[in-house]
Structure formats: C-alpha cells, structure tokens
Amino acid sequence: MVQSKTEESLPASALRMQAQTLAKTDRKARVLTITSGKGGVGKTSLATNLAIELALQGQRVIVFDADLSLANIDVLLGLRPRYNLNHVIHGEKTVEDVLVEGPHGIRIIPASSGVQALANLSREQLNQLTGQFCRLERDCDWFLIDTGAGISDNVMAFVHAADEVLIVTTPEPTAYTDAYAMIKIICEQGVDAQIGLAINMAQNRSEALNAAAGIVLISQKFLQVGIRDYGFVLRDPEVPRATRRQEAFTLYNPTCPASRNIRALAKRLLRQDQPGGKGGIRRFIDRFAAYFRTG
DSSP, rough: OOOOHHHHHHHHHHHHHHHHHHHHOOOOEEEEEEEESSSOOHHHHHHHHHHHHHTTTTOEEEEEEEETTTTHHHHHTTOOSSSSSSHHHHSSSSSHHHHHHHHGGOOEOOOOTTTHHHTTTTTHHHHHHHHHHHHGGGOOOOEEEEEEEEEOOHHHHHHOSSSSHHHEEOOSSHHHHHHHHHHHHHHHHTOOOOEEEEEEEEESSHHHHHHHHHHHHHHHHHHOOOOOEEEEOOOTTHHHHHHHHHHHHHHHHHSHHHHHHHHHHHHHHHHHHTTHHHHHHHHHHHHHHHHHHHH
C-alpha cells in the first residue's frame, strides 16, 4: 500500500496513535445479557456492581435496564430518571436524552414498558431506533442488559440478541435447577451466544465451586455445550447494608468479600476474548426484533 506524503511525514508514534484511534472506532461493543432462571437470585445487584467494576477497570459501560416487572437499577443507585425508552420509541426524546449517569461514569438506559413496545415496532421505526442505538457504540466498550427472570419472550429475545449470556444463580437446588433448565432452552433454540455462569450468594467458596461444577458438568454431558464459569459472589452482610443506603456494595465497602468477588468476575470477563464475528449494538437491535418477527 502506498502511503500519502502526510503519512510519510508523521513520526512513528503519531502513526501508532492514529492506528489505535481507528481500531477503537471500528471495534464493536461487547453485548452481554445478564439473566436468571428464577427471581430472587440477586441478578440486578450483580449486574449493577459488575458494571461499576468494569468502569473502574477503564471500560466504558452502558447498562440497559430491561427487567419489565422490576426495572430498579435506578432505585438501587438512588437515581431518578426523568425519561425512559418509551420516550425514545414515541419520538419524544433521543436515546442520548434518556441516558442516566451513574457511579464512575456508567450510563443507564431506563427501559420501563418500552421493552414491550420494542417487539411491535414497524421496520421504519426499528431502523430509526437502530441508528440511535448505534451512535452509542462510539463510546461504549460494554453494553450490559439486565433482563427479567425466567423464559418469557421478552427475556429470550435479549438472550438471542446478545453476543454473550451470563446466567446468575444461587447454590439453592431450585435456583440451579432453573438455571440448567434455561441453559437447556437456550441450546434447544439454537442461540448463537457464549454462555457463562456466576454463582451468587454462596455461603462459602466450596459451596459455590460445587454448584458451578455441577451445572458445567451436566451441561457438557447432556447438552454438549461448554459453559464458562466466571466465578461467584459470597453472601455478605455488606450487600443489604449498601442496598438500604442505595449504594453499590463495591463502592460502599470495596474490600468486603462480595466486592472482591465482583472484581475477580470482572477480570475474568475482560480476559476472555470477544466472540468472533459479532456486530455489537447494531446486531443486538436487529436480532432482538428478528426474534419476534420469526417467533
């Protein structure tokens, strides 16, 4: 390739910076859906604190609060959003307008009942919304989606749309049985996403490791699917204390066991390569809509 005279005159350090800038522009956000087989496993708390920890490690994070019944990341952090996704869908606000800034620069999209409306958009409306969401990718490394629990159409649409899925469960038999059931449905529906697992509210390390190993083993044996074990978060009295104060526990007490566990989970996610051939936020919106068109 022939370089321009301008490029030839640039010092090597400037060329490297130019290449890094271009690479960053072309890179797609990692789209991670965080979900669970049943409610009450602390999924939203884990998702919120994970977002903050990723931000503390230099990542630009947007969280899509997509739990129709209990959308409460804003409550967890003491935020009061004026607008939500419904205002974007009806053309009253842009997606940038509804973003709410949280601790350490994480940004939250309050979805509310707008998630339901997403399923009924016309092609023209969807194209307009896709264009708005794609603008977010310019300054976003991670796009986290906190779904409701269970296997409703809305939840499964987010699972189908993601590059990666993180299933949160506790060591309780009913919880990890539902987690395995969800993994089975994901496999049966042919979801094209890397599946990960996080054990929450474990009494101790041994209990967490045993629960994770059991799910990973039976998934491999009966479903022939590899599950990434991203770790665990111990039951910690600092977590409910932080919740009562409407603070993230990673900020309320950064050295408590739960905070150290979240830090380890974030580092494991960052060490994993981004799934190949993915399309970031644009792919997320297109595949979410496609789920309802073909379902």
